[in-house]
Amino acid sequence: MIKKLDSGRWQVDLWTNGRGSKRVRKSFASKAEAKRFEAFIESQRAQGQEWNPGTLDKRTVKDLIDLWFNAKGVHLKDGERRKRALEAIADSMGNPIGRKLKPSEFLAYRAEKLEAGASAKTMNNHLGYLNAVYNQLGRLSEIDFENPLKHVEMIRIDEYELSWLTIGQIRHLLDSIERASENPHVHLLVRICLATGARWGEAESLLLRHVRNGKVTYVKTKSSKSRSVPISDDIFSELTDHLKKYKRFSSSINALRRAIRRSGIELPKGQSSHVLRHTFASHFVMNGGDILTLQKILGHSTIMMTMRYAHLAPEHLFDAVKYCPLNAVG
Structure with a gap:
């Protein structure tokens, strides 16, 4: 009942x-x-x-994954993908009894995957997925035993480089697109990202109804929260006309990657589109923009994500000169 x-x-x-x-x-x-x-x-x-969630619990890791999915995963944007990843992890470990899973079994799985070329970040994600299963089921009293992986540590990863474009590089990239790209969307998409700090997928998802009153509104974002960002009159007019003509943007990420290769601009691996977001944020801070305002514009769920750009603030750089120990030496 x-x-x-x-x-x-x-x-x-x-x-x-x-x-x-x-x-x-x-x-x-x-x-x-x-x-x-x-x-x-x-x-x-x-x-x-x-x-019986007690000590005689014979449910396998995959059984627990099913329970987690029905209680939590089904509500997540990436729930289906995460469930598939969890099931693959369980199969790789031999799908043991959930309460009997040993840290050594996960560590052996992790070592094998790392040796096969998986990244440390991916392995940290996999540990996080399993922890989420046990912790969620524990909160729901579906299990009455501790998370067997709670003492397994994440792999320490160096913070990745936040690359951003100079004004000269921005001009060069836009010129390269204008001269050589046959894609009708990529030039405008690049400028939207540089003007609003949008992720590439957010910019590509814009429809005419999202462009109103001098602003663009991004929906279905990574944080699941919509946000609106003002844009200049020129971009507002061009974007409105573009969407009236084409209805929507088609996928243009490959056109951007080709343009970056043609331009000769060297970027860290995997930052072809995200460099535009970093560029907006970096120049925003260097020009005196406020960190809390930047957090709202970028849609970061925590201020810690935005604080990565704080070192670029003019006052931060000035303080390095003002307070360095050489001043006392004379």
């Missing part, structure tokens, strides 16, 4: 194998989550298995 509590949560109250068997009472934030849990208990009953 599912009922709504006075607190607003939804409670599942049932017997795992008919009256007189183990009784389960659990509450959930939504009715949909309660229904999924009820369906899981019914499926366990149909298989002749009684739900």
Whole structure:
């Protein structure tokens, strides 16, 4: 039975194998989550298995992944992709009993993947995915044992280089696109990213209804929060006319990569489009822009992400001269 509590949560109250068997009472934030849990208990009953999150828990890692997905993953933008990655991890480790998973099993999996060429960042992501499964199920009382990987440390990774373009490089890139690119969108997309700090995918997703009152509004962003950024009259007019003509932008990332190669501008690996976002942020700060305002423009969920640009602030650079120890030496 599912009922709504006075607190607003939804409670599942049932017997795992008919009256007189183990009784389960659990509450959930939504009715949909309660229904999924009820369906899981019914499926366990149909298989002749009684739900028991205690010490006799014989559910495999993949069973726990399924539970996590129904409770949390289904609501995530990348939930399906993350579930596939988790299942592949579980298979690589032999899909052990979830409560018996040993740190050494994950470490062996990680070492094998690193040797095969996987990046440290990817392996940190995989550890984070597994931690999220155990921690979420623990919060929901689906398991009553500790996360077996809680003491496994992430691989320490050097902070990646934030590359940005100079004014001369910006002019050179735009000239290169204008002269040689046959793509009708890439020149405008580059300027939108440089004008608003947008991610490339956000700029490509703009539709006419997102361009109003001198602003562009980015929706379905990485943080899941919409944000609006003012743009100049010239870009507003050009963008409006462009979207009236073409309706939408087509994928133009390859055109941008070709233009960067033609320009001869050297960038760190993987920053072909993100360099435009870094360039906006870097010049914003160097020209005296406020970090908190920049956070809102970029849509960062935490100020720590934005603080990566703080060292470019004019006052920061001045302080390096003002407070260096050589001043006391004379």
